[in-house]
Amino acid sequence: MAVFVSGSREATEKFAERYARTLSPGDTVLLEGEMGAGKTVFAKGVARGLGIREEVTSPTYAYMNDYGGRLFHYDCYRIESPEQAEALGLADYFDAGGICLVEWSEKIAPLLPADAKRVIIRKREGDEREIEY
Numbered sequence: 680m681a682v683f684v685s686g687s688r689e690a691t692e693k694f695a696e697r698y699a700r701t702l703s704p705g706d707t708v709l710l711e712g713e714m715g716a717g718k719t720v721f722a723k724g725v726a727r728g729l730g731i732r733e734e735v736t737s738p739t740y741a742y743m744n745d746y747g748g749r750l751f752h753y754d755c756y757r758i759e760s761p762e763q764a765e766a767l768g769l770a771d772y773f774d775a776g777g778i779c780l781v782e783w784s785e786k787i788a789p790l791l792p793a794d795a796k797r798v799i800i801r802k803r804e805g806d807e808r809e810i811e812y
């Protein structure tokens with residue numbers, strides 16, 4: 680894995696925009712990192728890199744936001760169990776042909792595609808973030 684050091688929210692978004700070009704339809708990326716690390720900021724950049732014009736907002740309450748079938752952005756923080764996620768149909772999108780970005784994926788570990796990619800964002804001093812990808 681490689682590491683990119685970001686010094687600002689904007690730098691993370693720009694990096695994610697470039698990272699998006701390495702993705703193919705059907706890919707799943709697990710976005711890892713503590714609260715406030717920048718996972719949703721990264722997702723906004725990926726959406727921009729994919730040419731999605733809709734504003735990307737945190738799907739905390741909806742669990743998953745669907746951007747035209749091209750991008751599915753998950754936030755599993757409030758999911759209680761993999762069974763709940765499966766009952767809600769959340770696993771169906773992993774092979775729907777879009778790119779899936781998943782925050783708090785550990786909540787639904789048994790449902791994740793085995794070949795998922797990972798991006799780990801670590802908070803450092805102030806606005807600095809270490810992004811391993």
Ligand SMILES: Nc1ncnc2c1ncn2[C@@H]1O[C@H](COP(=O)(O)OP(=O)(O)OP(=O)(O)O)[C@@H](O)[C@H]1O
Binds near residue numbers: 686719808
């Ligand atoms: N270098 C940076 N990269 C990304 N975000 C940064 C950076 N520096 C500061 N921030 C700030 O950190 C916050 C990151 O918020 P974000 O919602 O993306 O976190 P998250 O990892 O999705 O958290 P949660 O687990 O609660 O969903 C934002 O307020 C953003 O402005």
Ligand SMILES: [Mg+2]
Binds near residue numbers: 737754
């Ligand atoms: Mg988030």
